[in-house]
Amino acid sequence: MTITETLSSGITIVELCGTIDASTAPELQRHQAISDPTQTIVIDLARLDFLDSSGLGAIIGAARRKEESGANMLLSCMNQKVRRVFDITGTVRLFHIFDETAAAIDYATTLRKSQ
Amino acid sequence: MTITETLSSGITIVELCGTIDASTAPELQRHQAISDPTQTIVIDLARLDFLDSSGLGAIIGAARRKEESGANMLLSCMNQKVRRVFDITGTVRLFHIFDETAAAIDYATTLRKSQ
Amino acid sequence: MNSVITLTLPGDIRFSRLASQTASNTASLFTDTCNAGAGNWEFSHAFELAVSEAFTNAVNYGDRMQGTRNITITFTIEQRKLTVAIRDANAPFSAETPEPDIETYPEHGYGLMLIRTLMDTVTICRENGENVITMTKQL
Amino acid sequence: MNSVITLTLPGDIRFSRLASQTASNTASLFTDTCNAGAGNWEFSHAFELAVSEAFTNAVNYGDRMQGTRNITITFTIEQRKLTVAIRDANAPFSAETPEPDIETYPEHGYGLMLIRTLMDTVTICRENGENVITMTKQL
Ligand SMILES: Nc1ncnc2c1ncn2[C@@H]1O[C@H](COP(=O)(O)OP(=O)(O)O)[C@@H](O)[C@H]1O
Ligand SMILES: Nc1ncnc2c1ncn2[C@@H]1O[C@H](COP(=O)(O)OP(=O)(O)O)[C@@H](O)[C@H]1O
Numbered sequence: 001m002t003i004t005e006t007l008s009s010g011i012t013i014v015e016l017c018g019t020i021d022a023s024t025a026p027e028l029q030r031h032q033a034i035s036d037p038t039q040t041i042v043i044d045l046a047r048l049d050f051l052d053s054s055g056l057g058a059i060i061g062a063a064r065r066k067e068e069s070g071a072n073m074l075l076s077c078m079n080q081k082v083r084r085v086f087d088i089t090g091t092v093r094l095f096h097i098f099d100e101t102a103a104a105i106d107y108a109t110t111l112r113k114s115q
Numbered sequence: 116m117t118i119t120e121t122l123s124s125g126i127t128i129v130e131l132c133g134t135i136d137a138s139t140a141p142e143l144q145r146h147q148a149i150s151d152p153t154q155t156i157v158i159d160l161a162r163l164d165f166l167d168s169s170g171l172g173a174i175i176g177a178a179r180r181k182e183e184s185g186a187n188m189l190l191s192c193m194n195q196k197v198r199r200v201f202d203i204t205g206t207v208r209l210f211h212i213f214d215e216t217a218a219a220i221d222y223a224t225t226l227r228k229s230q
Numbered sequence: 231m232n233s234v235i236t237l238t239l240p241g242d243i244r245f246s247r248l249a250s251q252t253a254s255n256t257a258s259l260f261t262d263t264c265n266a267g268a269g270n271w272e273f274s275h276a277f278e279l280a281v282s283e284a285f286t287n288a289v290n291y292g293d294r295m296q297g298t299r300n301i302t303i304t305f306t307i308e309q310r311k312l313t314v315a316i317r318d319a320n321a322p323f324s325a326e327t328p329e330p331d332i333e334t335y336p337e338h339g340y341g342l343m344l345i346r347t348l349m350d351t352v353t354i355c356r357e358n359g360e361n362v363i364t365m366t367k368q369l
Numbered sequence: 370m371n372s373v374i375t376l377t378l379p380g381d382i383r384f385s386r387l388a389s390q391t392a393s394n395t396a397s398l399f400t401d402t403c404n405a406g407a408g409n410w411e412f413s414h415a416f417e418l419a420v421s422e423a424f425t426n427a428v429n430y431g432d433r434m435q436g437t438r439n440i441t442i443t444f445t446i447e448q449r450k451l452t453v454a455i456r457d458a459n460a461p462f463s464a465e466t467p468e469p470d471i472e473t474y475p476e477h478g479y480g481l482m483l484i485r486t487l488m489d490t491v492t493i494c495r496e497n498g499e500n501v502i503t504m505t506k507q508l
Contacts, residue, residue: 179474
């Protein structure tokens with residue numbers, strides 16, 4: 001897995017690339033922008049090839065901690081394989097999921113203004 | 116492996132996609148445009164992920180039979196992995212290899228005119 | 231005639247992706263042989279994900295004091311059915327785990343739920359002092 | 370501590386790609402663990418290609434009358450060295466094969482040539498009635 005961070009309209013976009021399973025989830029959890037509970041971020045999953053429940057758990061835990069401190073984690077560009085994990089587990093309804101990263105950024109900007 | 120055939124300026128382009136090893140080489144050898152000794156073709160390797168010596172052997176055999184009947188087999192768009200097989204075996208010098216399929220087609224057209 | 235493929239890996243989480251990639255590749259080979267056209271990604275991905283989950287459990291619930299024991303993954307290819315069995319030397323466990331309550335944002339407990347949804351049959355049993363989780367899926 | 374990974378496949382050419390993919394994945398895992406940056410494709414591809422060649426030979430020069438016997442591929446991960454050994458039950462063979470004469474457009478005889486070029490060491494020996502080709506490459 002590789003994690004790439006970019007900034008767009010003041011919103012941090014974290015791009016996940018490769019695989020997130022039990023062998024790589026700890027690395028995800030250690031990532032600063034992901035683990036910081038006060039920072040709203042967009043996670044761009046376009047180049048994520050494979051996610052399993054250990055990866056899902058890491059994402060959910062980080063999202064919960066953000067929610068609890070009034071921040072958000074928005075998800076964009078899931079492929080079918082990744083989407084299937086959210087669908088089967090029912091966790092799809094815990095997230096705002098966007099087809100395009102640009103739309104997620106717009107939404108994050110709106111959230112910030114309304115706060 | 117999948118084989119796709121297209122025609123451009125009257126030249127047949129055979130696109131090879133996926134893997135050519137001992138499990139798929141027989142399929143390549145059975146392909147009409149590849150096995151016809153009298154037909155000049157361009158083989159587009161852009162989407163060939165993996166080639167081993169069984170695949171190389173199948174390509175060389177078909178090329179030899181074409182050469183013997185005055186036809187040609189031109190190769191284009193090899194990736195680094197595929198190129199390495201031609202390099203190590205020294206068979207790179209048996210072929211006209213092009214970076215772009217368009218250049219290979221031009222060359223094939225010239226060959227045809229000069230015949 | 232059935233074909234059997236066996237992969238033996240150290241019980242170390244570093245090898246989880248090798249397990250799931252091999253499952254995906256084996257399932258793709260199987261669907262290719264069966265000439266199953268589109269929709270194949272769902273079949274291959276079912277095995278990729280199920281094996282990832284089962285291998286991870288086999289490692290995570292192993293007794294680390296005992297050092298790294300091997301985990302064996304066996305694929306059996308039949309006419310229209312693919313079976314995978316994962317064996318570990320862990321303490322016995324019950325498959326009767328409750329489903330997670332989504333509203334509490336649980337971080338764990340999705341593995342067997344995914345496996346059961348993705349596969350046609352799932353059996354967990356004890357054989358020669360090992361846990362064996364056997365999963366099958368028909369094409 | 371060394372890690373050992375074993376893949377057992379039927380001696381059937383249908384499984385050649387599964388063998389080479391697993392070799393590639395194992396080598397990538399090894400280079401990732403070693404944190405070897407760019408240029409990794411060459412290391413992984415060396416194993417992908419060498420295992421494809423050795424597995425194909427193990428199948429092609431097997432005695433088909435005897436039915437399909439298994440071929441075993443063993444990877445051993447050490448600190449900076451990856452080793453792969455391929456075992457088959459074929460008749461013994463000599464590794465002293467002549468290199469092909471390119472000008473005659475030969476269709477065969479490139480396998481061991483590729484293996485020798487790609488790997489640091491290659492040994493072919495007879496062990497318990499089996500041919501064992503062992504190849505190593507240092508990072
Ligand atoms: N191979 C195994 N060895 C021992 N216990 C296991 C094994 N697989 C599953 N379990 C038990 O079943 C429970 C449910 O597993 P799972 O649904 O994958 O969720 P999770 O592992 O996230 O808790 C685990 O918490 C564990 O107690
Ligand atoms: N596993 C094996 N079992 C028996 N014979 C083998 C094996 N591997 C290689 N050989 C012998 O070595 C020769 C050279 O092999 P190779 O260089 O791969 O070329 P090719 O297989 O194309 O002839 C083969 O022709 C075969 O006689």
